[in-house]
Amino acid sequence: MTSTIRTSVVPFVVEASGTGVAQHLVVEGTAGHEFDADAYPAFGGKDEAPSPLFYALGALTSCNQVTATLVAKDLGITLGKFSFRVQGDLDTTVLVTGAEGNSNFDTVTVEATVETDATGDAFGHFVSEVERRCPVTQLFVRSGVGFVNTWTRADLA
CATH class of the missing domain: 2.20.25 (N-terminal domain of TfIIb)
Known part of the structure; x- marks a missing residue:
């Protein structure tokens, strides 16, 4: 074989x-x-x-930016500066005390702002493609964590 x-x-x-x-x-x-x-x-x-938890959240921002750059190239979109704020809400009782339950984050919230020439539906399509194609985003989404992904566009500088 x-x-x-x-x-x-x-x-x-x-x-x-x-x-x-x-x-x-x-x-x-x-x-x-x-x-x-x-x-x-x-x-x-x-x-x-x-903490490893910060690395996981940092990997999420970095992977989103890399993926956004690849998606923008495919869609013919110009990007400028990015800014991210990511928050992971973690109930530590499973981790620290061994309580029953899920030791995963309860919710992860991504707030991204990117300078771009994409507007309206083109920007919406761009954001949905980034979420679909980003491996680290998909790790969080498919884990069942509450995942809030909010992207805001800004005019190119």
């Missing part, structure tokens, strides 16, 4: 090591990216690096 290799699949690999709740992470590849994660003192950490 012959296996088919899909050239469109790109592996993303991170290796990590640590003690307690602190980790040092290394991205596999030649770029040499490394980063650290820690937790709030209430969760046993020293708060010396961002």
Whole structure:
């Protein structure tokens, strides 16, 4: 039996090591990216690096911006500056005390503003395509978390 290799699949690999709740992470590849994660003192950490939960929310903003850039290119839309505010509301009772329930965020709210020449229906189509095509957005949406995604357009500077 012959296996088919899909050239469109790109592996993303991170290796990590640590003690307690602190980790040092290394991205596999030649770029040499490394980063650290820690937790709030209430969760046993020293708060010396961002929490993994902040990295998850930060990944959401970054992935949306990358995806928006790709979508805009496909749609012939010009983009300028972006700004994001993302809030994840987390009931910590499952995480901290072991209570029954879901340890996921209850709600994640994305507020994005982007400078663009797209208006009206074209802007609406752009936003829906970004949400559909963004891998990190889809991780949140498909997890069942309450996901609020609000994009506002601004005139290009």
